Amino acid sequence: MLRSAATRRVSKHEAAPSFETSAFRALLRMRVVHGCGHRSNTMTDPIKPQSAQDVEAAVQAALADGRTLETVGHGSKRAIGRAAQWDGTLDLSALAGITLYEPAELVLSAKAGTSLAEIEAQVAANNQQLAFEPMDFAPLLGTEPGRGTLGGMLAANLAGPRRIKAGAARDHMLAFSGVSGRGETFKSGGRVVKNVTGYDLSKLMAGSWGTLTVMTDATIKVLPRPEAQESLGLFGHDSVDAGQAMRLAMNSAGESSAAAHIAETAVKRLPIASLATNGRSVTAIRLEGVPPSIAHRRELLRSILRPYGDIATLDEADSQALWRAVRDVTPFAAAATGVDRPVWRISTAPTRGPEVGALLTASLGAEVLYDWAGGLLWALVPASEDAGVASVRKIVAPAGGHATLIRASAAVRAAVDVFDPQNAAIAILTRRVKEGFDPKGILNPGRMYAGV
Amino acid sequence: MSNLKMPEVEQSVLSRRDDIVAALRAIVPGEGVIATEREMKPYESDGLTAYRQIPMVVVLPDTTEQVSRVLRYCYDNGIRVVPRGSGTSLSGGALPLADGVLLGMGKFNRVREIDYENRAAIVEPGVTNLAITKAVEDEGFYYAPDPSSQIACSIGGNIAENSGGVHCLKYGLTTNNVLGCEIVLITGEIVRIGGKHLDAGGYDLLGIITGSEGLLGVVTEVTVRILRKPETARALLVGFPTSEDGGDCVAKIIGAGIIPGGMEMMDAPAIRAAEDFLHCGYPLDVEALLIVELDGPEAECTHLMTRVEAIARGCNASVIKASQSEEERLLFWAGRKAAFPAVGRISPDYYCMDGTIPRAKLPLVLQRMREMSEKHGLRVANVFHAGDGNLHPLILYDANKPGELERAEAFGSDILRLCVEVGGVLTGEHGVGVEKRDLMPAMFNDIDLAQQQRLKCAFDEKGLLNPGKVFPTLHRCAELGRMHVHAGKVAFPDLPRF
Numbered sequence: 049m050l051r052s053a054a055t056r057r058v059s060k061h062e063a064a065p066s067f068e069t070s071a072f073r074a075l076l077r078m079r080v081v082h083g084c085g086h087r088s089n090t091m092t093d094p095i096k097p098q099s100a101q102d103v104e105a106a107v108q109a110a111l112a113d114g115r116t117l118e119t120v121g122h123g124s125k126r127a128i129g130r131a132a133q134w135d136g137t138l139d140l141s142a143l144a145g146i147t148l149y150e151p152a153e154l155v156l157s158a159k160a161g162t163s164l165a166e167i168e169a170q171v172a173a174n175n176q177q178l179a180f181e182p183m184d185f186a187p188l189l190g191t192e193p194g195r196g197t198l199g200g201m202l203a204a205n206l207a208g209p210r211r212i213k214a215g216a217a218r219d220h221m222l223a224f225s226g227v228s229g230r231g232e233t234f235k236s237g238g239r240v241v242k243n244v245t246g247y248d249l250s251k252l253m254a255g256s257w258g259t260l261t262v263m264t265d266a267t268i269k270v271l272p273r274p275e276a277q278e279s280l281g282l283f284g285h286d287s288v289d290a291g292q293a294m295r296l297a298m299n300s301a302g303e304s305s306a307a308a309h310i311a312e313t314a315v316k317r318l319p320i321a322s323l324a325t326n327g328r329s330v331t332a333i334r335l336e337g338v339p340p341s342i343a344h345r346r347e348l349l350r351s352i353l354r355p356y357g358d359i360a361t362l363d364e365a366d367s368q369a370l371w372r373a374v375r376d377v378t379p380f381a382a383a384a385t386g387v388d389r390p391v392w393r394i395s396t397a398p399t400r401g402p403e404v405g406a407l408l409t410a411s412l413g414a415e416v417l418y419d420w421a422g423g424l425l426w427a428l429v430p431a432s433e434d435a436g437v438a439s440v441r442k443i444v445a446p447a448g449g450h451a452t453l454i455r456a457s458a459a460v461r462a463a464v465d466v467f468d469p470q471n472a473a474i475a476i477l478t479r480r481v482k483e484g485f486d487p488k489g490i491l492n493p494g495r496m497y498a499g500v
Numbered sequence: 501m502s503n504l505k506m507p508e509v510e511q512s513v514l515s516r517r518d519d520i521v522a523a524l525r526a527i528v529p530g531e532g533v534i535a536t537e538r539e540m541k542p543y544e545s546d547g548l549t550a551y552r553q554i555p556m557v558v559v560l561p562d563t564t565e566q567v568s569r570v571l572r573y574c575y576d577n578g579i580r581v582v583p584r585g586s587g588t589s590l591s592g593g594a595l596p597l598a599d600g601v602l603l604g605m606g607k608f609n610r611v612r613e614i615d616y617e618n619r620a621a622i623v624e625p626g627v628t629n630l631a632i633t634k635a636v637e638d639e640g641f642y643y644a645p646d647p648s649s650q651i652a653c654s655i656g657g658n659i660a661e662n663s664g665g666v667h668c669l670k671y672g673l674t675t676n677n678v679l680g681c682e683i684v685l686i687t688g689e690i691v692r693i694g695g696k697h698l699d700a701g702g703y704d705l706l707g708i709i710t711g712s713e714g715l716l717g718v719v720t721e722v723t724v725r726i727l728r729k730p731e732t733a734r735a736l737l738v739g740f741p742t743s744e745d746g747g748d749c750v751a752k753i754i755g756a757g758i759i760p761g762g763m764e765m766m767d768a769p770a771i772r773a774a775e776d777f778l779h780c781g782y783p784l785d786v787e788a789l790l791i792v793e794l795d796g797p798e799a800e801c802t803h804l805m806t807r808v809e810a811i812a813r814g815c816n817a818s819v820i821k822a823s824q825s826e827e828e829r830l831l832f833w834a835g836r837k838a839a840f841p842a843v844g845r846i847s848p849d850y851y852c853m854d855g856t857i858p859r860a861k862l863p864l865v866l867q868r869m870r871e872m873s874e875k876h877g878l879r880v881a882n883v884f885h886a887g888d889g890n891l892h893p894l895i896l897y898d899a900n901k902p903g904e905l906e907r908a909e910a911f912g913s914d915i916l917r918l919c920v921e922v923g924g925v926l927t928g929e930h931g932v933g934v935e936k937r938d939l940m941p942a943m944f945n946d947i948d949l950a951q952q953q954r955l956k957c958a959f960d961e962k963g964l965l966n967p968g969k970v971f972p973t974l975h976r977c978a979e980l981g982r983m984h985v986h987a988g989k990v991a992f993p994d995l996p997r998f
Contacts, residue, residue, distance in 0.1 A: 451701075481703055
């Protein structure tokens with residue numbers, strides 16, 4: 049009752065902005081009075097700001113009352129991160145809409161709660177794309193596909209197979225404004241692609257999982273979509289040989305935009321009939337660009353990769369389907385493997401990938417999918433109380449890099465470190481950075497690390 | 501030079517100078533500590549030579565341990581430190597302080613490891629940008645960011661400034677090409693961030709350090725990404741009767757889905773200066789000259805050259821010339837790359853600005869700049885990284901004529917304010933330093949700036965590293981950390997914040 053009444057009030061006042069903020073504050077006070085301030089898991093009763101000003105009011109109210117907030121967009125990545133508890137939920141999905149899109153300037157600005165699908169559709173209509181290929185966690189997590197917001201994408205620093213060529217969300221985030229845990233609205237960056245004015249706080253926001261600032265608006269760089277693509281496939285290689293083949297390709301003038309290796313067991317779960325029925329492992333290299341360039345590079349790579357046996361060419365449609373599957377790790381989709389089998393995401397030096405993968409398989413019985421030419425490992429491990437955390441950390445540490453537990457039950461995520469534990473120096477810096485933005489620890493505390 | 505206010509000199513530090521020099525000599529023996537005014541003279545300024553200051557003492561460490569001990573000593577004794585790479589900053593980022601240690605990183609000049617298999621190189625911060633490419637080019641690799649000063653500027657300085665270059669539209673800035681670093685905090689603590697893998701596990705501290713202008717820590721090692729050199733590169737020289745036509749052509753090239761390896765524009769005064777200097781074949785009867793470079797396989801370059809030529813013709817291009825050989829391509833570039841010295845020939849002094857604007861605003865900005873040129877009575881020539889909107893107006897003046905320097909500075913400030921007014925930013929690649937420090941409020945309000953400074957506090961709560969740079973007002977960290985929450989309530993909760 050309370051919520052619907054309150055929501056009506058807010059939306060009514062949206063037409064009359066001069067009252068909006070005070071109305072929203074009144075709403076917040078009511079909610080506190082009526083008992084939303086107690087500690088509860090907050091699937092119910094989210095606070096749903098209609099404007100950036102509302103967000104500021106909500107954070108100030110939480111600050112005044114000493115309540116912690118979980119920030120969500122569509123909630124599509126809610127099951128990722130440490131299983132912590134928050135006093136309230138700030139639902140940013142109503143902060144939606146593209147506010148500026150200038151294809152010739154390569155920039156797009158939108159409110160943080162804008163649907164990523166909407167943004168991707170809009171830029172695709174202008175033959176542009178988010179070059180970092182943000183993944184959709186839906187298949188892995190068994191949630192509704194196509195959900196997710198701009199803010200969530202940035203906060204999780206998403207990237208897909210093209211990461212090795214085009215970077216991650218961090219590399220394409222140009223500016224933002226938001227509300228710090230101090231309840232203050234601030235901005236950083238600019239709406240141009242080249243800017244070194246002041247600290248690059250966008251980098252800090254990318255991958256901070258909402259623990260520093262509630263972003264309300266952001267500007268990202270958009271780039272032309274390649275005219276064409278195809279992929280080359282090698283078959284039946286183990287991860288060590290595949291790693292070498294991918295390195296040969298990446299170190300050549302072939303300008304591959306992605307390189308991945310999918311083992312036999314996982315190949316059977318790919319949505320590309322020719323690969324799934326073939327049954328052998330696939331090592332795939334993607335070529336994108338203008339057709340004459342692709343043709344030239346195809347021949348170059350074919351000659352370099354000749355020692356690896358037959359080479360198949362996947363046409364545009366199959367290539368797209370393959371890389372979408374790699375991007376979203378569909379061979380380990382909840383629907384295919386069961387949602388209770390944990391999945392780790394490991395970033396390491398490309399040459400160390402196969403060795404890390406082999407050790408994970410030997411010690412945990414993990415199935416491993418390699419992206420980023422061997423530098424990104426998705427490891428599917430048997431269900432257990434701790435997702436094999438000790439073994440994973442022990443194997444990844446000497447290779448260098450970091451491991452994040454992406455899929456696991458809340459109980460497991462409460463029991464183990466989801467993000468890589470930090471050394472003392474980094475942990476201190478992390479805490480101090482957090483204190484600078486959110487001194488009272490009210491924004492998503494504990495989502496990444498205890499006490500942060 | 502004109503009214504630059506630096507942090508007040510700590511007399512209590514200066515009065516202990518002899519003890520401080522002795523203590524530093526105990527950490528860095530021999531020639532590593534320079535304390536005579538004559539020998540410190542070369543360090544009195546960086547590339548922004550209008551600002552000069554002899555430091556209290558120059559220290560040139562050659563190990564990370566020495567850096568750590570020097571910083572720890574300074575931290576314990578409340579001594580300010582200004583880090584310096586090659587000293588090519590154009591914004592005064594390495595301007596010394598009278599009561600500060602100038603920490604020169606030039607002895608960190610070794611390439612530590614080249615790992616072709618992981619396409620990474622580990623180098624010390626004093627290695628020059630070009631030296632990284634030189635170290636890997638025999639194997640067909642290169643380091644992509646290529647600031648014009650690449651023969652001299654150091655990779656440590658590139659990290660401090662997040663340097664770009666003519667190829668950054670396609671290949672990214674420093675921040676997109678650095679994988680890891682070792683930094684020493686002001687407390688002397690040595691911290692390693694990143695490595696040969698991609699992305700951080702926690703907060704992206706590497707992303708924050710890149711572009712932090714030496715205010716957060718001292719970089720002692722850098723891991724960069726190296727790339728396979730493109731097979732070929734070809735350049736197209738295109739002249740236009742108006743800058744509008746040139747701007748239109750750039751927008752249409754990008755609109756056609758083409759991201760050239762480089763895309764540079766020059767205005768009439770810059771074209772004439774370059775042509776008179778180097779005779780590189782630039783047309784003199786055009787208002788705007790565009791150099792478009794396409795790189796990749798031969799087949800791709802040829803295909804895209806044809807398309808770019810067609811686009812240029814549709815944009816009223818009066819001259820179109822494609823490079824027919826590597827020599828000719830380099831000649832096309834020679835004029836652009838020598839634009840600064842070329843302008844130096846036609847004027848006793850020039851002042852190089854560095855704003856970024858939304859590209860569509862170029863004709864407006866050039867028009868307003870002509871008006872400002874009349875108002876300030878000074879000529880201006882423009883070179884422009886056209887792909888990304890980064891504008892380098894060169895203001896021509898004569899420092900020997902009373903008042904011209906001040907007028908050049910005022911003109912420069914007007915230009916940068918104009919950049920912000922049209923939706924751009926104060927600096928695209930040269931950094932804020934001391935030069936644009938006092939213009940920061942044109943872009944950021946007090947809350948924005950305070951939040952940035954709180955990040956500084958997380959790394960350097962005593963404010964000893966490079967104070968007086970970037971931020972127009974120095975705040976004590978205790979003051980910045982204070983929350984205006986009283987008795988559990990935010991003060992004036994109903995007060996509009998802006």
